[in-house]
Amino acid sequence: MKQLWLHSVRLYLKIGLFFYFKKITVVNADKVPKKGAVLLLANHQNALLDALLIATNSVRFSYFLTRASVFNNKVISKILKSLLMIPVYRIRDGWGNLTKNNSVFSSTAKLLSKQKAIVIFPEGSHNLKRTVRPLSKGFTRIIFETLKNYPDTKITLVPVGVNFVHAERFADSTLLNFGNAIVVDANSTKSASELKETIFKELCQLTTHINSDDYDETLKKLEHLNVDFLNPDAVNTCIASNFKTCKAVKKESNTFKKLFKVLLIINLFLPYLLWKKVFQPKINEIEFTSTFRFAIAISVVPIFLVLIMVLLSLTIGVKFAIMYLLNVLVLTLLAVKL
Numbered sequence: 001m002k003q004l005w006l007h008s009v010r011l012y013l014k015i016g017l018f019f020y021f022k023k024i025t026v027v028n029a030d031k032v033p034k035k036g037a038v039l040l041l042a043n044h045q046n047a048l049l050d051a052l053l054i055a056t057n058s059v060r061f062s063y064f065l066t067r068a069s070v071f072n073n074k075v076i077s078k079i080l081k082s083l084l085m086i087p088v089y090r091i092r093d094g095w096g097n098l099t100k101n102n103s104v105f106s107s108t109a110k111l112l113s114k115q116k117a118i119v120i121f122p123e124g125s126h127n128l129k130r131t132v133r134p135l136s137k138g139f140t141r142i143i144f145e146t147l148k149n150y151p152d153t154k155i156t157l158v159p160v161g162v163n164f165v166h167a168e169r170f171a172d173s174t175l176l177n178f179g180n181a182i183v184v185d186a187n188s189t190k191s192a193s194e195l196k197e198t199i200f201k202e203l204c205q206l207t208t209h210i211n212s213d214d215y216d217e218t219l220k221k222l223e224h225l226n227v228d229f230l231n232p233d234a235v236n237t238c239i240a241s242n243f244k245t246c247k248a249v250k251k252e253s254n255t256f257k258k259l260f261k262v263l264l265i266i267n268l269f270l271p272y273l274l275w276k277k278v279f280q281p282k283i284n285e286i287e288f289t290s291t292f293r294f295a296i297a298i299s300v301v302p303i304f305l306v307l308i309m310v311l312l313s314l315t316i317g318v319k320f321a322i323m324y325l326l327n328v329l330v331l332t333l334l335a336v337k338l
Contacts (some may be wrong), residue, residue, distance in 0.1 A: 002082075014056040016298040019332050023173040025230060028056045031178045033156050034059055037146070039114040041135060041139060041201050042120035042160035046167040047291040051119065052208065054160060057176055060117040065108070065138075068097065088138070101138075105148075108142050118142075122199065125178050126287045128167050130208040130229070131215060135200055140192035143184060151186040158182075159199055161206025165229050168289045171336040175230040177206040177249035208235045226251060260335040267328050271300045300326055 007099045017024065040062060052062050061084065068087035071077040077087075088104055089097040102119045107225050108118060120142075122135040146153055161177035179202045183336055184190065190198070203209075208229055218239060226248045227235050228246060238246035283289055305325060312321035 005082065006084070010056055010061075012298070014053055016294065017052065017056060019336060020171065020294050020297055021174055022171045022336055023230075024053070025173070025175045026058070026093065026178075027175065028178040029057060029059065029103060029176070029180050030134075030159050033115070035115065035182070036060075036119040037115050037153055037155045039112070039139060039143070039155055039157050040117065040119040040160055041157060041199050041203070042119065042162050043123050043203060044123050044126045045128055045130075045162060045287070047126050047287045049290050049294060050126070050162050051122065051168075052294075053095055053162065053174060053176055054119055058117075062117040062119045063108075063111055064119045065104070065121075068100075105138075105142050105145055109146040109149055112142070112146045113153050113154055127214065128287055129210075130219065131210045131212060132200060132203045132207065137196070137197045138232075139199075140195050143195065144192065147184070147186045147188075154183055154185045155183050156183050157195075157199065159202035159206055161203060161232060163207050163230055163232055168286055170290070170293055172290070173230060177232065178207050179203075204291075206232060208232045210239065222246075257335060257338045260331055262338065264328070264331040264335045267324075267331060268301060271296060271304050274300060281333065302328050 006202070017260045032040065038060060039052060040058070042050060042054060045249045052065070054060060061082040063086055066080065066085040068089045070188050071080060071087045086104060086108065089100050109116060122137070122139045124136040129131065143155060143157075144281040146155060158181050159179035161175070161179065162235075163175040163177060165173045182198065184195070185264045193294055208222075209232075210222075221243055222229075222235065222238070225238070225243065227238055227246055228249045229235060231247075275293065279296060281287070281291055305328065309321040309325055312324055
């Protein structure tokens with residue numbers, strides 16, 4: 001029953017993400033082993049969408065270490081845990097709560113000993129900046145605790161670069177870039193700091209990495225050159241060459257796209273108003289913009305469509321209800337995919 005629930009949720013989310021993103025590109029997903037203990041280590045830009053993209057595009061059902069604050073509501077907590085999410089505590093959750101991480105890390109180590117896959121965002125928080133921030137020591141602690149308590153376990157570390165063109169916008173495009181696997185076991189000689197450095201360097205290659213020293217100036221130049229942020233190799237090479245080997249992408253005409261977006265908004269006027277007037281003004285961190293917009297898209301919009309279809313079926317006829325649904329689906333594809 002649990003597997004059926006996970007498969008159903010993943011399918012629903014995958015369909016939702018297909019209609020939400022203009023393009024989802026996945027590179028080297030086959031580098032994730034189908035069996036064995038796996039730690040997927042990803043950069044973290046776009047709040048919950050980072051996790052959803054990995055969950056729906058990986059060959060494994062993975063557990064996720066997730067900020068504890070989202071588990072405060074009992075109902076939500078139960079749902080999240082049923083989706084293999086594990087709360088992890090940060091300083092902002094209170095010093096007293098940090099000790100709870102001891103049991104979290106122990107249970108995570110036990111999951112790895114049972115050959116499970118776990119996703120961790122080792123930067124420790126999300127940020128829209130196109131830079132890989134210093135990694136926390138949490139993931140190395142989990143690795144060494146696992147190898148200490150379960151010495152026969154072999155852990156495969158797979159870095160994942162999550163890339164966006166404009167993460168806060170709709171409809172955006174994204175790239176999941178899976179890196180080379182690194183196997184560690186009880187005989188491995190790398191220290192915690194060496195593992196952190198290795199994963200950091202890998203992530204810097206799998207996503208656009210702009211040094212913090214001259215971040216604003218560099219980003220401005222890259223945007224002016226209209227580089228392809230879904231090609232991190234090319235962008236990083238562009239930066240390293242002092243902008244001498246940069247490749248620009250053609251700017252797309254948005255005339256028809258804007259028209260289809262307007263028509264889509266008209267057809268989904270109530271969910272759109274709820275988003276603009278109720279939910280969006282309450283968002284305090286820009287990193288949550290896409291997450292909440294997507295949440296509206298997969299919850300409020302389907303309910304609204306069902307209600308409109310029922311109303312049309314009772315008043316005009318089933319054919320008109322079906323025509324309305326097809327109209328909305330086509331408009332969505334045109335507004336998102338063009």
